[in-house]
Amino acid sequence: MAEPVLEVDDLHVEFRTEEGTVNAVDGVGYKIAKGEVLAILGESGSGKTVHARAIMRILDSPPAHITAGQAKLHEVDVLALDEADMREVRGAKIAMLFQDPHSALDPVFTIGDQLHELLQARRGFSKREAKTMSIELLSRVGIASPEERLKAHPHELSGGIAQRVMVAMAIALEPEVLLADEPTSSLDVTVQAQVLDLLGSVVEETDMAMVLITHNLAVAVGLADRIAVMYAGRMAELGPAKDVYASPKHPYTAGLLRAIPDIDVREERLPGIKGAPPNMLRLPSGCAFHPRCPLADERCAQERPPFEEVVPGRWTACWHWDEVTR
Amino acid sequence: MSELLIDVANVVKHFPLNDKIFGSSGVIHAVDDVSVQVHAGEVLGVVGESGCGKSTLANLIMMLEEPTSGTISFRGKDVATFSKSERLAYRRQVQMVFQDTLGSLDPRMTIADVLTEPYTVHRDFLPKKEWPDKVRQLLALVGLDPNHANRYPHQFSGGQRQRICIARALALDPIVLVCDEPVSALDVSVQAQIINLLKDLQERLGLAYVFVAHDLSVVRQIADRVAVMYLGQVVETGDEARVLLQPSHPYTQALVSALPEADETGRVTGSRIILAGDLPNPAEPPSGCRFRTRCWMAQQKCADEEPALIERGTGRPTKCHFVTPTVDAPAAV
Amino acid sequence: MSRPTSTVEGAAGLVDEVEQPTATLWSDVWRKLKKDNQFRVAVVMIAIFMGMAVAPQLFFTKSLDPAQCHLEDTLQGPSRAHWFGTDLLGCDYYTRVVYGTRTSMEVGLIVASLTMVIALTLGGAAGYFGGATDQVISRFADIFFCVPTLLGSILLLSLFNTGGVAIVALVLVFFGWPDMTRLVRSTVISGKRRGYVRSAETIGASGGRVLRRHVLPNGIAPVLVFTAYIVGGAVAGEASLTFLGVGLRLPAISWGLQIQIAQTRFTAAPYLLFFPSLFLCLFIGAFVLLGESIRDALDVKMVDG
Numbered sequence: 001m002a003e004p005v006l007e008v009d010d011l012h013v014e015f016r017t018e019e020g021t022v023n024a025v026d027g028v029g030y031k032i033a034k035g036e037v038l039a040i041l042g043e044s045g046s047g048k049t050v051h052a053r054a055i056m057r058i059l060d061s062p063p064a065h066i067t068a069g070q071a072k073l074h075e076v077d078v079l080a081l082d083e084a085d086m087r088e089v090r091g092a093k094i095a096m097l098f099q100d101p102h103s104a105l106d107p108v109f110t111i112g113d114q115l116h117e118l119l120q121a122r123r124g125f126s127k128r129e130a131k132t133m134s135i136e137l138l139s140r141v142g143i144a145s146p147e148e149r150l151k152a153h154p155h156e157l158s159g160g161i162a163q164r165v166m167v168a169m170a171i172a173l174e175p176e177v178l179l180a181d182e183p184t185s186s187l188d189v190t191v192q193a194q195v196l197d198l199l200g201s202v203v204e205e206t207d208m209a210m211v212l213i214t215h216n217l218a219v220a221v222g223l224a225d226r227i228a229v230m231y232a233g234r235m236a237e238l239g240p241a242k243d244v245y246a247s248p249k250h251p252y253t254a255g256l257l258r259a260i261p262d263i264d265v266r267e268e269r270l271p272g273i274k275g276a277p278p279n280m281l282r283l284p285s286g287c288a289f290h291p292r293c294p295l296a297d298e299r300c301a302q303e304r305p306p307f308e309e310v311v312p313g314r315w316t317a318c319w320h321w322d323e324v325t326r
Numbered sequence: 327m328s329e330l331l332i333d334v335a336n337v338v339k340h341f342p343l344n345d346k347i348f349g350s351s352g353v354i355h356a357v358d359d360v361s362v363q364v365h366a367g368e369v370l371g372v373v374g375e376s377g378c379g380k381s382t383l384a385n386l387i388m389m390l391e392e393p394t395s396g397t398i399s400f401r402g403k404d405v406a407t408f409s410k411s412e413r414l415a416y417r418r419q420v421q422m423v424f425q426d427t428l429g430s431l432d433p434r435m436t437i438a439d440v441l442t443e444p445y446t447v448h449r450d451f452l453p454k455k456e457w458p459d460k461v462r463q464l465l466a467l468v469g470l471d472p473n474h475a476n477r478y479p480h481q482f483s484g485g486q487r488q489r490i491c492i493a494r495a496l497a498l499d500p501i502v503l504v505c506d507e508p509v510s511a512l513d514v515s516v517q518a519q520i521i522n523l524l525k526d527l528q529e530r531l532g533l534a535y536v537f538v539a540h541d542l543s544v545v546r547q548i549a550d551r552v553a554v555m556y557l558g559q560v561v562e563t564g565d566e567a568r569v570l571l572q573p574s575h576p577y578t579q580a581l582v583s584a585l586p587e588a589d590e591t592g593r594v595t596g597s598r599i600i601l602a603g604d605l606p607n608p609a610e611p612p613s614g615c616r617f618r619t620r621c622w623m624a625q626q627k628c629a630d631e632e633p634a635l636i637e638r639g640t641g642r643p644t645k646c647h648f649v650t651p652t653v654d655a656p657a658a659v
Numbered sequence: 660m661s662r663p664t665s666t667v668e669g670a671a672g673l674v675d676e677v678e679q680p681t682a683t684l685w686s687d688v689w690r691k692l693k694k695d696n697q698f699r700v701a702v703v704m705i706a707i708f709m710g711m712a713v714a715p716q717l718f719f720t721k722s723l724d725p726a727q728c729h730l731e732d733t734l735q736g737p738s739r740a741h742w743f744g745t746d747l748l749g750c751d752y753y754t755r756v757v758y759g760t761r762t763s764m765e766v767g768l769i770v771a772s773l774t775m776v777i778a779l780t781l782g783g784a785a786g787y788f789g790g791a792t793d794q795v796i797s798r799f800a801d802i803f804f805c806v807p808t809l810l811g812s813i814l815l816l817s818l819f820n821t822g823g824v825a826i827v828a829l830v831l832v833f834f835g836w837p838d839m840t841r842l843v844r845s846t847v848i849s850g851k852r853r854g855y856v857r858s859a860e861t862i863g864a865s866g867g868r869v870l871r872r873h874v875l876p877n878g879i880a881p882v883l884v885f886t887a888y889i890v891g892g893a894v895a896g897e898a899s900l901t902f903l904g905v906g907l908r909l910p911a912i913s914w915g916l917q918i919q920i921a922q923t924r925f926t927a928a929p930y931l932l933f934f935p936s937l938f939l940c941l942f943i944g945a946f947v948l949l950g951e952s953i954r955d956a957l958d959v960k961m962v963d964g
Contacts, residue, residue, distance in 0.1 A: 429854030
């Protein structure tokens with residue numbers, strides 16, 4: 001790829017709790033270029049949210065500790081910056097979009113206040129400039145009557161509108177990278193579609209790089225150029241979205257694809273993935289997925305497979321990647 | 327058609343709105359003139375998005391709320407007229423499974439306690455000495471290790487807890503199970519297991535389900551009939567395949583088309599209907615047809631006259647003036 | 660096949676997942692407490708005080724004996740024979756101070772248990788049933804909040820004018836019950852919205868049953884902490900009232916009484932004031948420490964289940 005905007009390399013995050021240490025992120029790495037959408041797919045315990053928060057340096061430490069790895073924005077490793085420098089980066093270079101817009105917005109202030117503050121403090125706009133810009137931003141994210149909306153308080157807005165406001169705030173400072181953490185998961189299906197479309201067009205217009213974190217494979221395929229799949233804090237698979245969807249090279253991805261109910265087909269028995277999501281305190285030896293894997297053998301239980309490029313552009317961590325079928 | 331167990335007739339539920347800050351008062355039209363039927367051995371799916379009233383409907387059927395007007399009848403008798411013993415009998419026969427698995431289990435109780443609590447309320451159902459065996463039976467029925475009966479809820483995963491909740495719901499041999507978003511909070515890989523379990527149990531035990539969910543693909547797997555709700559009303563109802571694959575009401579069409587669809591090559595298929603606007607305030611539903619503010623077919627008539635939920639040529643009751651027999655479903659059947 | 664594989668498969672992977680030793684939330688709390696130094700100190704102190712209250716003889720020796728009262732030994736300072744010195748009548752002071760523990764323990768435990776019973780009943784009912792029940796109970800409690808505690812206690816005790824542990828304890832409960840009742844009420848109000856309460860309702864459990872079996876036990880945590888504080892508070896209250904002359908009277912043995920008698924002789928025999936005050940502070944302190952440590956241990960686990 002052309003020079004990547006963000007390069008994450010061998011990221012490790014540990015959670016030290018009374019019950020033991022959890023490797024919430026265990027060797028995650030990828031590159032993302034300008035204008036690209038990389039979806040990170042995973043279920044609970046996969047580490048997808050933790051890794052994003054680690055990059056933004058917003059993890060509570062303790063109990064979380066970034067124990068290794070780099071996250072290079074162009075050539076600068078944001079994990080090594082001191083807090084003052086990181087504050088400059090947050091929002092302006094790397095922005096984050098959260099799942100629940102209402103928890104990210106301050107209920108006491110109006111939308112207008114919050115947008116203005118952002119523009120005035122971080123981009124040195126005057127009050128009038130900020131107001132004009134705010135209206136423009138709200139229109140850009142498809143909010144009707146933006147002038148009226150500026151006077152509203154967060155609780156007066158529906159989930160969909162609030163999330164659009166969050167998108168507006170996220171792009172207000174024109175960041176290079178947007179980390180979107182399950183941005184549509186708490187929204188109704190009909191509204192999800194709207195917000196996903198919005199995100200797609202924003203990326204197109206601004207050439208921003210977006211890391212889209214989701215548990216919904218269909219959402220990922222619809223919007224992403226490439227998909228990365230995470231399991232138990234580790235990378236399972238990475239490749240072009242359509243390829244991963246059409247011919248997965250990791251049994252977990254294949255299992256997920258099969259487990260998703262399809263409205264067009266009423267199955268007698270939905271093929272699922274047997275077993276339960278991993279207990280992060282006591283991960284299985286070797287490959288973390290092996291107890292649930294139909295292809296697992298002795299080696300899988302003993303040796304953890306490395307995450308490597310098995311076919312140009314396709315990365316996977318599986319000893320039996322070539323036997324995986326949908 | 328099998329026996330009619332639960333008949334919900336023109337039920338209305340309004341919640342008072344006490345907005346002291348802004349001084350307004352009024353009512354939230356949670357459920358407005360809804361009629362559905364639950365037949366023995368059948369699964370009725372109730373779908374809709376937030377604010378549509380499906381959870382309120384579930385609570386009404388469970389007698390956790392009382393209707394503002396309208397009647398709910400169980401085997402022909404109005405539940406509002408139940409005597410205390412009839413009410414207890416109803417509670418034995420109609421059970422509920424919730425969305426929040428951790429919250430619905432008392433953290434201080436072991437699984438064995440949880441499963442036998444129903445027997446402490448319905449004393450004559452099962453003699454105490456048979457409880458341990460019954461506990462093992464129930465756990466095996468839902469695919470859990472019977473030896474784990476003395477553990478606590480927080481020691482189980484989400485999927486396992488839902489199995490426990492299902493086991494408890496079956497403890498009194500009910501004939502109807504009301505499931506309110508039973509798999510929404512679970513990981514996809516586990517959802518499939520629980521859906522399969524619910525299907526098995528339904529077939530084996532001949533249960534009737536009221537299956538409330540927002541995920542149409544999930545509902546497709548298990549429902550026999552589907553009712554689609556919007557803003558407190560049923561807008562379409564009928565056989566599941568027809569409603570979900572060939573929706574007649576524009577809202578259902580939008581719901582179905584909003585499902586991200588991709589074929590095996592990963593290409594996104596189907597045209598997406600993007601709805602305009604937002605869900606209206608449930609305290610001030612639009613006049614006439616409530617969906618008109620977001621409907622691409624809306625006309626003056628929609629504002630003036632509320633459409634009736636009647637059959638309009640598509641084979642199932644639809645609440646729309648301009649119903650078309652079919653629309654291009656997002657993907658072929 | 661009789662049972663489809665997915666459910667059996669569901670079981671297969673699950674067995675190994677639940678391998679932790681059977682652990683209740685309480686045993687987790689207990690584990691935390693055991694490691695807490697505050698807790699250990701508090702427990703040791705309370706154990707000693709318990710011993711003093713129940714079997715004071717254990718703390719006596721040949722020379723330290725309550726019967727050792729010789730008028731000619733009056734008002735002697737602390738010495739090897741008499742650790743805390745002697746009082747006005749020449750009796751060993753140490754033993755008299757130790758005896759005072761029983762009175763304090765009695766007052767503390769009576770007040771704490773009575774208050775807890777009242778609070779759980781009234782607070783539980785008000786919180787769970789709401790409506791008229793809540794209105795009546797809350798307004799009733801509000802009336803008590805309006806009366807200044809110290810003044811009211813003095814008045815009541817003067818009216819009854821009999822002295823004695825029972826009446827003092829009752830007066831302290833009389834003014835203390837609204838506080839804990841309010842706490843229980845709010846705990847119950849937030850507790851009744853829990854999912855497992857709704858579950859219990861769907862199986863037909865009655866309100867009283869739900870309250871007793873689900874709401875109260877799960878909300879007991881802050882109540883326990885508060886109870887520990889109440890013991891300390893009650894003892895302090897009794898000492899104050901006795902000191903003011905309306906609480907216990909001679910020949911009762913109470914630290915408050917000892918302090919009252921000691922104050923006039925402070926310059927001549929300061930130790931008379933010092934020792935009972937010390938014991939009083941340590942006693943109250945032990946229960947405060949207990950409450951604090953329980954609260955710390957419960958903090959993480961119980962706050963929101």
